[in-house]
Amino acid sequence: xxxxxxxxxxxxxxxPYVWNFLLIAAxxxxxxxxxxxxRLFIRQKTGTEMKFSLVQSLLRHLSSPVAFLIPLFFFDAxxxxxxxxxxxxxxxxxxxxxxxxxxxxxxLIRCIKxxxxxxxxxxxxxxxxxxxxxxxxxQLIYIRRVASSIIILLAIGAVxxxxxxxxxxxxxxxxxxGIGGIIIGFAAQRSLANLLAGFQIAFTQPIRIDDEVIVExxxxxxxxxxxxxxxVRIWDNRRMILPINYFLEKPFQNWTRTTAExxxxxxxxxxxxxxxxWVRNEFNQIIKDHxxxxxxxxxxxxxxxxxxxxxxxxxxxxxxxxxxxxxRCHIREQLLQRIVDVYPQCLPRTRALLQxxxxxxxxxxxxx
Numbered sequence: 001x002x003x004x005x006x007x008x009x010x011x012x013x014x015x016p017y018v019w020n021f022l023l024i025a026a027x028x029x030x031x032x033x034x035x036x037x038x039r040l041f042i043r044q045k046t047g048t049e050m051k052f053s054l055v056q057s058l059l060r061h062l063s064s065p066v067a068f069l070i071p072l073f074f075f076d077a078x079x080x081x082x083x084x085x086x087x088x089x090x091x092x093x094x095x096x097x098x099x100x101x102x103x104x105x106x107x108l109i110r111c112i113k114x115x116x117x118x119x120x121x122x123x124x125x126x127x128x129x130x131x132x133x134x135x136x137x138x139q140l141i142y143i144r145r146v147a148s149s150i151i152i153l154l155a156i157g158a159v160x161x162x163x164x165x166x167x168x169x170x171x172x173x174x175x176x177x178g179i180g181g182i183i184i185g186f187a188a189q190r191s192l193a194n195l196l197a198g199f200q201i202a203f204t205q206p207i208r209i210d211d212e213v214i215v216e217x218x219x220x221x222x223x224x225x226x227x228x229x230x231x232v233r234i235w236d237n238r239r240m241i242l243p244i245n246y247f248l249e250k251p252f253q254n255w256t257r258t259t260a261e262x263x264x265x266x267x268x269x270x271x272x273x274x275x276x277x278w279v280r281n282e283f284n285q286i287i288k289d290h291x292x293x294x295x296x297x298x299x300x301x302x303x304x305x306x307x308x309x310x311x312x313x314x315x316x317x318x319x320x321x322x323x324x325x326x327x328r329c330h331i332r333e334q335l336l337q338r339i340v341d342v343y344p345q346c347l348p349r350t351r352a353l354l355q356x357x358x359x360x361x362x363x364x365x366x367x368x
Contacts, residue, residue, distance in 0.1 A: 027078045031071025057117040065107040072100060098159050105155035109148045116144055134208040134256075138225060141209065142202035145227050197245035198227050207247050207254060212321050214253035215242065255321050263297050264324040266314040266331050270339065274310075274346035276302065279335075283314055286334045292327040294319050309348045 076096045079089060119140055123133040201207060207230070211222045215232060218240060224231035230247065232240040246252075255262055270279075280300045287293045297317035304311035314331060318324035339346060 023078050023081055024075065027074040028071045031074040032067070034070050034074075036067075054114075054118060054121070057114050061110040061113045061117075062107070065103060065110055069100070069103045069107060072096065072103060076100060094162065097162060101155055101158050101162075105151050108151050112144050112147055116140055134210050135205055137210075138205060138208040139202050141225060142198055142227075146198075149227065195227060197248050198225075201225070201244060201247060206257075208256075211257070212255040214255070215240065215246075261294065261296070261317060261319055262321050262324050263315055263317045264321075264328050266316065266328045266335075267303075268312055268314075268332065268335065269309040269348050270312060270343075271346040271349060272305075272310055274339070274343055276300070276312075278342075279312065282335060282338050283331070286331055287316055287327070290327060290330065292318055292323040292330070308350060 076093070079093050079096060119136065123136055202225075207213065207222050207225070209222055209225060213220060213222060213232065218232070218234050220232040220234040220240065222230060223233040223239070226244070228244055230242050230244055232242065234240055283300045284298065287298055294317050297315060300312060300314045302310050303313040314335075316324070316327055316331065318327055
C-alpha cells in the first residue's frame with residue numbers, strides 16, 4: 001500500500017506534508033458527514049413512527065460519543081497511508097488506539113444511561129403506591145454506577161496494557177500479587193465495606209429511591225444512592241449525606257418499606273366537659289368526603305388524663321405520608337374552629353380558687 005501511495009505522489013508531484021494534511025482532513029470530513037447524516041436519519045425515521053422518548057434519549061446520550069468516534073475511526077483507518085517515518089506513524093497509531101479505547105468506554109457508559117431511560121419510561125414511579133417501581137429504580141441506578149465504574153477501570157487497564165513497558169512491569173509484578181493484595185485490602189477496607197454494603201442495599205433494599213425515612217431525628221426522602229453514600233432530602237430541602245453502611249449498622253424508620261399507605265395521629269387537648277360523642281361526629285364529618293382520606297382507618301379516643309386537660313387522639317389513614325400530613329393539618333384546623341364555635345368553654349384552661357372561697361371552706365371545716 002505504501003508503494004502505491006509513493007508512486008501516486010511521484011506521479012501527481014505532491015508534497016508528503018500536503019498529502020498527509022489532505023488525508024487527515026478527508027478522514028475527519030467524511031467522519032463528521034457520516035455522523036451528521038446518521039443522526040439526521042435516526043431523527044427523521046423514528047420521529048414519524050414512534051413517540052417514545054427513546055429517540056430523544058439516544059440523541060441526548062449518544063450524539064457526542066458517536067460524533068467523536070466516527071471521525072476517529074476513519075482517521076485510524078487511513079493512518080497506514082500517511083507519508084512519514086514508520087516510528088512516527090506507530091506513535092500516531094498508538095495515540096489513536098488509546099483515544100479509541102477512551103471513546104468506546106464513553107459510548108458504553110452512555111449506552112447504560114439509555115437503558116436506564118428505557119426502563120424508567122416503562123415504569124410509572126409517580127403513582128401513589130410505587131413500591132415495585134422504586135425497587136427497580138434503586139437496583140438499576142446502583143447497577144449502572146457499578147457497571148460504569150467497571151468500564152472505566154477496564155478502559156484504564158486497556159490503555160496501560162497498550163504500552164509494552166507497562167505490560168512487562170505488570171508481568172513482573174504478578175509474583176508479588178499476594179502481598180500486594182493484602183496491602184491493598186487493608187488500605188481499601190473501608191471502601192470495600194461501603195461497596196459491599198451498596199450491593200446489599202441494592203438487592204435486599206432496606207431503603208429505595210424516594211423512600212420516606214426518619215434518620216438522625218429528621219424526616220426526609222431518599223434522593224440519591226451512590227456507591228459510597230446516600231443523600232436524604234429533608235422536608236425543608238436540606239440534604240443529609242450519610243455513608244451507605246449507615247443503613248445497615250444503625251436503626252432508622254422507613255415509612256414506605258412495604259407500602260406507601262400510612263396511618264397518622266392528630267393530638268389535641270380539651271377540658272373534661274367536652275362531649276366525646278360530639279367530637280367523634282365532627283371528626284367523621286371533617287374527613288368523610290375529604291379527597292386525602294383513603295377510607296380505610298379513622299377513629300377518636302381519649303389517650304391520657306392529667307390534672308388540667310384530657311388528651312384526645314384521632315387517627316386517620318392516607319395513601320402517602322404527604323397526603324396524611326396535609327390531612328392531619330386540615331383536621332386540626334377544622335376541629336379547633338368547631339370547638340371554638342360550639343364549645344369555647346371547653347378549651348384548655350387552668351382552674352384556681354379565689355382567696356374568699358378558700359376562707360369559706362376553712363370556716364366550714366372549723367365549724368364542723
